[in-house]
Amino acid sequence: MGEIMEGNRKSGGWVGLFLGLAAVAAFLTFAHWISPELSGAAGEVFQNNMEQEIDATALIYTDYGDVREFLVEDGRYGIELVPLGPF
Amino acid sequence: MAEKEKRQSWSDLWLHEDYWAIWFGAILILVVAVGLVEAVPKIGKWTGNPLDAFSGGVVLSVAALMVGLGLLTWIGMILMKLEWKVYLGGFLFIFLLSILSYVLASQATMKAWGVGYAIWGLFLGLLISNTVGTPEWLLKSARSEMFIKTGLVLLGAEILFSKILKLGGPGLVVAWIVTPTVIIFMWYFGTRFLKMSSKKLTIIVAAATSVCGVSAAIATAAACRAKKEELTLAVGMTMIFTVIMMIGMPALAKLMGISPAVGGAWLGGTIDSTGAVVASGALLGENAEKVAAVVKMIQNILIGFVAFVVAVAWVTKVDRDPNAPKPSLMEVWYRFPKFILGFVLASVVFSFLLLPLLGENDVAAILKQTKVFRGWFFCLAFVSIGLESNFKELAGQMVGGKPIILYIVGQSFNIVLTLFAAWLAFGGILFDKVF
Numbered sequence: 001m002g003e004i005m006e007g008n009r010k011s012g013g014w015v016g017l018f019l020g021l022a023a024v025a026a027f028l029t030f031a032h033w034i035s036p037e038l039s040g041a042a043g044e045v046f047q048n049n050m051e052q053e054i055d056a057t058a059l060i061y062t063d064y065g066d067v068r069e070f071l072v073e074d075g076r077y078g079i080e081l082v083p084l085g086p087f
Numbered sequence: 088m089a090e091k092e093k094r095q096s097w098s099d100l101w102l103h104e105d106y107w108a109i110w111f112g113a114i115l116i117l118v119v120a121v122g123l124v125e126a127v128p129k130i131g132k133w134t135g136n137p138l139d140a141f142s143g144g145v146v147l148s149v150a151a152l153m154v155g156l157g158l159l160t161w162i163g164m165i166l167m168k169l170e171w172k173v174y175l176g177g178f179l180f181i182f183l184l185s186i187l188s189y190v191l192a193s194q195a196t197m198k199a200w201g202v203g204y205a206i207w208g209l210f211l212g213l214l215i216s217n218t219v220g221t222p223e224w225l226l227k228s229a230r231s232e233m234f235i236k237t238g239l240v241l242l243g244a245e246i247l248f249s250k251i252l253k254l255g256g257p258g259l260v261v262a263w264i265v266t267p268t269v270i271i272f273m274w275y276f277g278t279r280f281l282k283m284s285s286k287k288l289t290i291i292v293a294a295a296t297s298v299c300g301v302s303a304a305i306a307t308a309a310a311c312r313a314k315k316e317e318l319t320l321a322v323g324m325t326m327i328f329t330v331i332m333m334i335g336m337p338a339l340a341k342l343m344g345i346s347p348a349v350g351g352a353w354l355g356g357t358i359d360s361t362g363a364v365v366a367s368g369a370l371l372g373e374n375a376e377k378v379a380a381v382v383k384m385i386q387n388i389l390i391g392f393v394a395f396v397v398a399v400a401w402v403t404k405v406d407r408d409p410n411a412p413k414p415s416l417m418e419v420w421y422r423f424p425k426f427i428l429g430f431v432l433a434s435v436v437f438s439f440l441l442l443p444l445l446g447e448n449d450v451a452a453i454l455k456q457t458k459v460f461r462g463w464f465f466c467l468a469f470v471s472i473g474l475e476s477n478f479k480e481l482a483g484q485m486v487g488g489k490p491i492i493l494y495i496v497g498q499s500f501n502i503v504l505t506l507f508a509a510w511l512a513f514g515g516i517l518f519d520k521v522f
Contacts, residue, residue, distance in 0.1 A: 012217065012218040012219075013218060013219055014218070014219055015218075016217070016218035016219075017214060017215065017218040017219050020214040020218060021214070024191065024210075028191070028194055028196075028197070031194070031196040031197065031200065032134070032135065032194070032195075032196050034196075035195070035196040035199065041334060041337065041338050041341075041370060042334045044369075044370055045333055045334050045337065045366050045367050045369075045370055046196075046199035046200060046366075047199065048365070048366035048367070048369045048370070
């Protein structure tokens with residue numbers, strides 16, 4: 001066991017691991033407790049962020065359907081749609 | 088000559104990880120496209136009870152996904168003649184950590200705060216590697232580059248070039264003029280003024296700041312073959328500042344009395360994460376939210392361009408001995424990261440072949456599932472990076488706080504320039520007013 005545990009530099013051992021996991025649990029509990037307490041702009045932004053389904057990615061197609069509908073309406077940005085080739 | 092022949096061997100197609108990333112990506116896209124996989128499982132949202140994340144029979148489908156991805160990548164490991172004998176055991180452990188990362192990220196408050204799977208994956212991996220240590224057998228399965236490259240090929244499919252011109256001139260002005268300007272500014276600021284020792288870290292932070300955060304950082308890091316610690320640092324900084332900007336930027340826009348269209352474009356062009364852009368844009372109203380989302384999506388398309396340009400620049404200029412002769416085209420080809428071609432190819436196939444053939448709805452249905460595959464691969468990658476890294480090396484990347492200075496100065500420049508561009512494009516100066 002000692003041999004196969006030499007793969008990476010380490011410190012703290014199992015106590016450190018359990019302390020780390022305990023810190024995660026404490027953080028989640030704290031976050032869960034404080035979240036409803038947040039009000040005003042921050043609370044609203046967080047609420048929006050929780051409800052939306054867009055990943056932090058390069059998507060044109062997203063779960064946020066309204067944007068897609070918005071995209072294909074020409075004229076909204078002051079220009080006509082420019083078709084590319086046969087599409 | 089023997090060296091040259093070796094470099095151009097056809098066997099690279101089944102021996103090289105870059106090509107396997109393309110094969111993995113192609114296979115996963117194919118199984119979704121032909122209907123073999125109808126729904127790739129996702130971890131559900133939960134509030135107080137983590138078991139709620141697995142409601143609706145997700146456990147079995149996630150287990151099936153673990154076995155499927157494990158076997159697929161195992162076959163690749165065998166053909167690449169890598170550590171395939173111990174790979175599967177380690178993969179299962181890494182996948183379980185990935186599930187845990189997703190569970191933690193899916194907690195309602197974590198989702199609200201934008202603490203995503205990338206941060207949790209890195210944290211869990213780092214926690215293990217820095218406490219009990221990562222066992223050798225597990226390190227052999229932590230194929231972070233293979234996972235990242237596969238995820239990037241899948242990401243390429245989501246970038247539909249044929250849509251670019253349909254997104255509107257004002258958005259293009261904000262996203263496509265400001266973004267390259269900020270990248271170039273940050274590059275020169277980091278390398279000439281700050282004299283950062285790592286050019287790779289400089290370009291990763293620049294891309295993450297100016298394009299779209301985590302995804303851009305991953306793509307750029309892979310393109311210039313950066314160290315894992317450099318990517319970790321860029322991702323960590325990006326996610327922390329995204330939370331700050333997500334709250335601060337709409338408040339600032341309101342304080343300044345900016346119109347919804349200009350404000351939305353400003354947020355879309357500056358906040359790193361697409362989700363955070365939409366969330367904060369909504370604070371300025373429905374129209375601002377839409378403009379913000381559109382500008383962000385136009386900007387996101389630049390990921391592929393940036394990754395390609397960085398890969399070429401690194402092979403031909405940055406990573407080259409200045410005294411050496413100019414590399415031949417074959418040399419450039421040899422050193423070029425091939426998975427970038429898979430990234431571009433996936434985008435071209437979806438944009439110019441599948442979109443006209445299948446139509447928007449079918450392509451959207453395919454991408455909805457490949458997007459989840461991509462998320463799992465990125466999550467596997469971040470767990471692996473954590474398992475391979477340690478805090479000491481990570482701290483060594485900070486070198487006098489230069490990366491943070493680079494981020495803050497670059498982001499400040501981005502904020503000012505984007506506001507100016509948003510005013511020009513959406514304020515009725517260059518184009519008619521949108522709202």
